[in-house]
Each structure stands twice: as structure tokens, then as C-alpha cells.
Amino acid sequence: MSAGSSGYRGSGSGDDVTASEEPPRFLDVLRELKADGCNLLVVGDAPRRLFTEASAGLLGGTDEQRYRLLAVTDASAQSVVERLPDPDETPGEFGETTEIVNHASPPRSVVESDDPPETPPLGDLSERRVVDPQLAGLQAELAESMATFNRHAGGLRPAQLRVGVDSLGALFEHYDAGVVRRCLQVVTGYVTDYDAMGHYVLTEPYDSERVQRIADDFDAVVEIRAVDSGRDGHHAEERWRVASRDLVTDWFPL
Template structure:
């Protein structure tokens, strides 16, 4: 999860009460488990970068679960820590549940750390298989976790599910997976490459603890303006877009300012 740099409107003083409350809410979400919807009009590379940050520091103990529908195998590799930085082998701390059609196995990335990650392919009519495999992966990692937020989950993306299944089927899937996330004190984020004002986003917002909106911006910030404590760990080492994020808390109808991603 991002470390949001909280400043007053002038940008040079302590946070005001509303920003302080927001920071407190973020700490609560991280300690109790949370489900985040990640949306926006942005290139997929920006979503990959945001997802890498939400999946955690490369040198911290994390268990990562990927549920893939239309994300590329390369984007998964870009979100994984380098083998030299990870405290344990990726084959022990990462699982992939592949729901892509046609299947695009991560194992095809030969001679990369991603090729050693356990992967299971599922295809079912009502998302039961995907939900079950995700729950099993979380249950296994939760039994090895000692602190909140050590288990990280991503579903990338929701768009094919919403295209191919009835909305109520997708909503039941999200609620079932979300409950397992809370049971494990885990952190999950669900990618939806659609605008914040889109119909899908409007209908899905109430199902999530927060909505993280992404956008590209015209200019790079000064280096000191970076605000993430769990930074993008893209193995490509490149950032082709300067991007920003802002957080929405649907339950309190709160929207925070844009900050650098």
C-alpha cells in the first residue's frame, strides 16, 4: 500500500485533520485486511506499476497470489521481486491462478524467476473454480503468515469477468474472495482498466474499502516528491509514463488529492 504524503494545501506544513484521518484509515485497512479497486484511464504499464507497489517491498516477507484473466505473463514478471532481493524463493511465496482464455502460462517465460512459480489454470462457468483456487492459495499462505498484510492478492483484471459473466455472478465472486481476504488480514487489489466515472466502477465501488484511481500526468515531479514506501519493483527498470494516483473512500464519501505514483 502507498505511503501517502499528507500535506496541507500550501504543501509545506503539517497535515490537516481530514488528511490525518485519512492516513489513520489507511493504517487501519492495512492492519485489518482490505479490498481495493484500482481504476483509471491509464496505460496498462501504469496499472502494473501500481500493482507492484501494492504487492509489497521486494526485500520484505510477502506471500503473493495472482489471479490472471487478461494480464500478460511479462507484467507478472515485472511485479515480482528479483530473486537476489526476495527473502525466500519465489516458488515458495508466490502462486498464480490463471483464468485467461486462451491460457497464457507464466512458465513460458523461460529462464526467469517467474517460470518457477506454481501455477494452476482454471476455467469454469460461474467463477467457482477461480474463487476456490484463490481461497486455497490464501489459506495456505495465511497459515505461514505472522502479521497483517503479509499476504497480498491481485486480480488482474475484472474486465473480462464483467464482459463474460452476469454482474451478480461477479459481485458474488468478489464478496466471497473479499471475505477470505478479511479472514487472513490480507491486502487484495482488483484491477479494472476503466474510468472512475464508468458504469462498472460506479456499480462496484460499494464492494470495496477504497478505490485507487490512476492517471498519467504531463510532467515528472521533482525526485523528492515520490511518496511510496513500497516502490515499484518492475524488472524492466523503466518507467515510460509519469503517473499519479488518488484515493477514494466510498463509505465516507472522501476523495484525496492526486499524488505521484
């Protein structure tokens, strides 16, 4: 995913950008979003594995020390392992820079599994389980974790904290839409306060009713799709929509 190192190759020419307009260069917009803190809605009619891949990119690589906070509602243990970097290659203590908030229903571990994945184990990674009738507990756990990371870092740098929620679909299935949106308003507010990058997975097409209802609550919407690797030379693509900049990019490799 290009929030770390974009593969964008142009200025974008989406359907709502006319030839007479000069939209901001995508990389410039991305730098602004990272500097100010941003919240991204990740959507698309795509296989679940591509959302894991997109999430891994947005959580950042091992080129510098980052703090990662991942809230899971219906993600598998395998997908959690796949989106996090190898603990042995991560700057800083992995257990002090990475945390999982588990809001799965029914409750289940995503760190300890009866059928361990073939990928590297998560070691001493912290998993905080939340059973929450109105999502206040999830809000509180995420806010507390962000504050703890900020103290540990002595003040977080822009985009040093990466936050992910996978997925919103499970929350909408179990809670009233208004409750979910209020929770997101609180969480996205904290993300912005810490100049962090947050992403929120919703495995539905961009033009679905639910995506359209909440898209304006985010700084950008990232669409993903699968493509023919034999024809296109890559297996998946992404497209960014940044309404505040009147920017819609072309599709480019995920």
C-alpha cells in the same frame, strides 16, 4: 503505489470534502486498512503499464517476507514478471511465497512464454490454471492458496498476504455481472479474514457506469492517471477514495 510507503503529502481536499471538515490523515487511514484487511479497486483512464506499476506497489517490496497471490485473466507474461520482485532478492523461498492463478481465456501460460521477457525469469513459480464455467473454480483456487499461505506462515500477520486480480474487465466480458460480483464477495471476504491486502484492476475511468456500480463493494477506490513528466516531475499519479472515512485525497505521485 503508496500502500507500501505512501507519498501522500496532505490531508486530502477532494471535491466532496469541505474546508470545514477535518478528514482523517491518509496515512492513519491506510494503517487501519492494512491492520484490518482491505480490498482496493484500482481504476482509471490510464495506459495498461501504469496498472502493472500500481499492482507491483500493492503487492509489496522485499523489505520483509510477504506472500503474494496473483490471479490473472488478461495480463501478459511480461506484466506478471514486472510486478513481482526479483526472486533472488525476496525473503523466503520465492516458489513457496508466490503463486499465480491463471484464469486466462483462451488458456495460455503467463509463466512460460515463447518469447521470454528481458526481465528476470520467474524460475519455479507455481502457475495454477483454471477453466471455470461459473467462477466457482477461481474462488476455490484463491481460497485454497490463501489457506496454504496461512498454514505455511503459522498464521499470517496483517498485510503480510497480498492478493491481486488483473483484471475484472475480462471477467465482466465473459460472465454475467451478478456472477462476477458474487465471486468478488467470496474472494474479498477471504482477504479480510486473513487481514490481507487485495487489489482488483478495472481499466475504466472512475466515473464509468461499471466502476460506479461496484465501487461500494470495496474498502477504497484507487484512481491512477498519466501526467506530463516534464511538467510534473513524475509520470503518473494516484488518488484514493475511502468512502467509509469520507476521505478523498489529492492526486500524488504513483
